[in-house]
Amino acid sequence: MGISFKEVTHSFRGIKKKEIYTALENISLDIDEKNEFIAVVGKTGSGKSTMLKHMNGLYLPTAGNVCVFDSIITPNQRKNPKLKKVRKRVGYVFQFPEYQLFEETVLKDIMFAPINFGMKPEEAKAKAISVAKLLKIEKLLNKSPFNLSGGQMRKVAIAGILAYDPDILLLDEPTRGLDPLGAKEIMEIFYKIHKETGKTIIMITHDMNLVYQYATRVVVMKDAKITFDGKKEEVFGSNIYKDNNLAKPEILELIDYLNEKLHLNISYDTYTLDDLLVKLRNLKVGDSNE
Ligand SMILES: Nc1ncnc2c1ncn2[C@@H]1O[C@H](COP(=O)(O)OP(=O)(O)O)[C@@H](O)[C@H]1O
Ligand SMILES: [Mg+2]
Numbered sequence: 001m002g003i004s005f006k007e008v009t010h011s012f013r014g015i016k017k018k019e020i021y022t023a024l025e026n027i028s029l030d031i032d033e034k035n036e037f038i039a040v041v042g043k044t045g046s047g048k049s050t051m052l053k054h055m056n057g058l059y060l061p062t063a064g065n066v067c068v069f070d071s072i073i074t075p076n077q078r079k080n081p082k083l084k085k086v087r088k089r090v091g092y093v094f095q096f097p098e099y100q101l102f103e104e105t106v107l108k109d110i111m112f113a114p115i116n117f118g119m120k121p122e123e124a125k126a127k128a129i130s131v132a133k134l135l136k137i138e139k140l141l142n143k144s145p146f147n148l149s150g151g152q153m154r155k156v157a158i159a160g161i162l163a164y165d166p167d168i169l170l171l172d173e174p175t176r177g178l179d180p181l182g183a184k185e186i187m188e189i190f191y192k193i194h195k196e197t198g199k200t201i202i203m204i205t206h207d208m209n210l211v212y213q214y215a216t217r218v219v220v221m222k223d224a225k226i227t228f229d230g231k232k233e234e235v236f237g238s239n240i241y242k243d244n245n246l247a248k249p250e251i252l253e254l255i256d257y258l259n260e261k262l263h264l265n266i267s268y269d270t271y272t273l274d275d276l277l278v279k280l281r282n283l284k285v286g287d288s289n290e
Contacts, residue, residue, distance in 0.1 A: 091166030
């Protein structure tokens with residue numbers, strides 16, 4: 001098992017000490033070490049980021065425990081020596097990660113975390129150059145990270161995580177604030193990594209188009225609890241998405257329209273516009289329902 005939550009609750013103390021706010025309530029969840037692409041969805045404030053922060057030991061549970069690979073994280077263990085290992089194996093790409101850039105050059109910024117996790121400088125440099133190539137930012141390596149466009153800064157921040165080669169990637173709204181092309185570019189890179197290495201990815205997003213295109217499993221959160229955990233086809237092929245105030249992916253809206261107006265029979269195992277075009281091109285006269 002990669003990550004396992006057992007009845008995890010997390011409460012925050014309010015400004016007044018007596019106030020307590022429960023952001024996660026009795027969450028149990030099992031995630032495989034390999035080949036999962038999970039979308040975590042739900043309203044702002046439902047507990048998504050708090051849940052992800054337990055997956056790499058950034059937050060400790062208030063009750064229950066989280067097992068990450070072979071390390072068990074329980075309440076009140078701030079000085080747990082296993083936490084560093086957990087953080088190395090599970091990389092967290094924060095929301096707006098570019099806010100955390102700070103080094104003089106892009107190269108130094110990408111090398112920072114790998115060195116912090118014990119990699120030798122020469123090795124960290126080689127790794128930084130190889131991830132910069134993957135993200136197509138190798139020309140920026142000697143620039144200051146502060147003289148880049150928003151999309152380039154995002155890529156530099158992501159490169160800094162990929163450079164220490166975590167086994168599992170946590171992505172907190174990775175496309176937020178990017179233009180559509182930038183968003184697509186970044187998603188394609190994560191998807192390529194996922195497909196080629198089998199690394200499990202857990203992604204928070206509000207974009208149901210991304211969910212339907214890339215994820216296989218969907219975890220829906222509401223008021224600190226998980227209200228659904230299962231296949232994306234089940235979420236959008238039933239009323240589950242409506243019951244949880246989620247939008248329907250555009251590709252499915254289009255399929256509904258075609259099926260209804262042209263009396264076609266296109267099934268929901270159609271995840272992208274390209275998939276749909278292939279199906280439409282293969283239609284033969286007489287394929288309609290009429
Ligand atoms: N550091 C914190 N201190 C106090 N309350 C917090 C903190 N982080 C999050 N919360 C509260 O916990 C709830 C869940 O937050 P979060 O996990 O960030 O939700 P989401 O990512 O789904 O938008 C929210 O009501 C938020 O205000
Ligand atoms: Mg969040």
